[in-house]
Amino acid sequence: MDWDKLRIFHAVADAGSLTHAGDSLHLSQSAVSRQIRALEETLGSTLFHRHARGLILTEQGELLFEATRSMNRRLEAAAARIRDSEEEVFGELRVTTTTAFGTLWVAPRLDKLYEKYPDLKIDLMLEERVLDLPMREADVAIRMKEPSQADLIRKRLMGIRxxxxxxxxxxxxxxxxxxxxxxxxxxxxxxxxxxxxxxxxxxxxxxxxxxxxxxxxxxxxxxxxxxxxxxxxxxxxxxxxxxxxxxxxxxxxxxxxxxEVPVFLAYPEELRQSKRIAAFRDFIQDEVIAHRRRQKELETAA
Known part of the structure; x- marks a missing residue:
């Protein structure tokens, strides 16, 4: 399938307009329209319903848009990883953990991470379901048990009760x-x-x-x-x-x-060299050390 046509389709589906998509792609409306028609002919399906107020995806168009959206996210993530350098930490980092730990412990501390790395974009996914890291449903996980999946780098952070x-x-x-x-x-x-x-x-x-x-x-x-x-x-x-x-x-x-419930941080082996992963890992480890120190102070005071 022609990648250029998919790129144009994604822009049109995202904008809901041939004109707006053409502006973002620096193409004429007629050129965009020709590419969409050619893609529809290749697939043998209509991808858009056309009406006076713009374009609406058909069921087949929704399926293709879901695929191109996923491709776009992966390409952006890959580009961000490629651009990572020793001096810069930026781009999207998808972090998954439980609702409670993410809400009550991780989120209130993220201001310190953003202060150090203002260009880092955290996508914090809070749910009890264990996301598949090797399949890249997330980049890094904090879990309340040791991960069993292969090809993961894991580190025990602390124990909770x-x-x-x-x-x-x-x-x-x-x-x-x-x-x-x-x-x-x-x-x-x-x-x-x-x-x-x-x-x-x-x-x-x-x-x-x-x-x-x-x-x-x-x-x-x-x-x-x-x-x-x-x-x-x-x-x-x-x-x-x-x-x-x-x-x-x-x-x-x-x-x-x-x-005691062990808390582990894990990420795929392939992200071992990621500067974003390293920045998040070091931040979490520093916060765990500070947390342990404050807990001891509270227990002593009690």
């Missing part, structure tokens, strides 16, 4: 539980045991529910659990990394916690 937390306002109003049996007098806020989560968190919640807990609130991610805890709704099961950024949340029943 699920613990029990409540707001200061809730404790002032409802009191602080002293033993596990006291949970029967409180509302337990947690992820549902049916929700996608690390097994250590699920096991802890299942254990807590054996203590005759009658009042519960289930939320499908830890950000929601945190917001409910800060709203004085009860005692929440949360990962320990949330505490340093929220002074209104305090730990209760300090002897109770989950097994």
């Amino acid at each position: 699920m613990r029990l937390y409540a707001s200061r306002g809730y404790i002032d109003h409802h009191g602080r539980p002293q033993v596990l049996e006291d949970l029967a007098q409180h509302r337990l806020i947690s992820q549902s045991t049916n929700a996608f989560q690390v097994s250590a968190g699920r096991s802890l919640v299942e254990h807590l529910l054996t203590y005759d807990v009658q009042k519960t609130l289930n939320v499908n991610n830890y950000f929601g659990v945190l917001q409910a805890v800060r709203g004085d709704l009860g005692i929440g099961v949360l990962p320990d990394y949330v505490t340093e950024d929220f002074d209104d949340v305090v730990r209760v029943l300090p002897d109770i916690e989950s097994n």
Whole structure:
């Protein structure tokens, strides 16, 4: 298939207009129109519905546009990697991690990365699904278990544990539980045991529910659990990394916690030389060191 025709098709589909596409490509409207007609003849399908207000993709056009959009992203990413140098870190970097860790730990720290590398473009993809790094669904991942996929460079960043937390306002109003049996007098806020989560968190919640807990609130991610805890709704099961950024949340029943959950950073072997990957990796490692130091200070103060 003619790459030049695909390039012109992508520009037209993106602009929704032959004229606007021609302007961006420095071609006449008639030249653009001829190339689109030739592509339609090659494929044996109509790619656009034409009307007075512009162009609308047909079903076949949508399929082709999805393909050219993917090609364009890959070409831009490849060009950015090629342009990487020792002095410059720029271009798109697609980072995937869980909703909670990305929302509560990674995103609030990105200002430091942007301050150092203002031309870096982070695409932060927050979801529980494990994206396929070798197939380049993302460039780098932070995962709550060691990746099993081959051809990945991986580094253990830290370990986290699920613990029990409540707001200061809730404790002032409802009191602080002293033993596990006291949970029967409180509302337990947690992820549902049916929700996608690390097994250590699920096991802890299942254990807590054996203590005759009658009042519960289930939320499908830890950000929601945190917001409910800060709203004085009860005692929440949360990962320990949330505490340093929220002074209104305090730990209760300090002897109770989950097994340790390892946190790994991983990226494809083929990106070993990427300056963007190196910049992000070094940034995360520095933030982990600072996080550990602050955690020790908080634990000492408590």
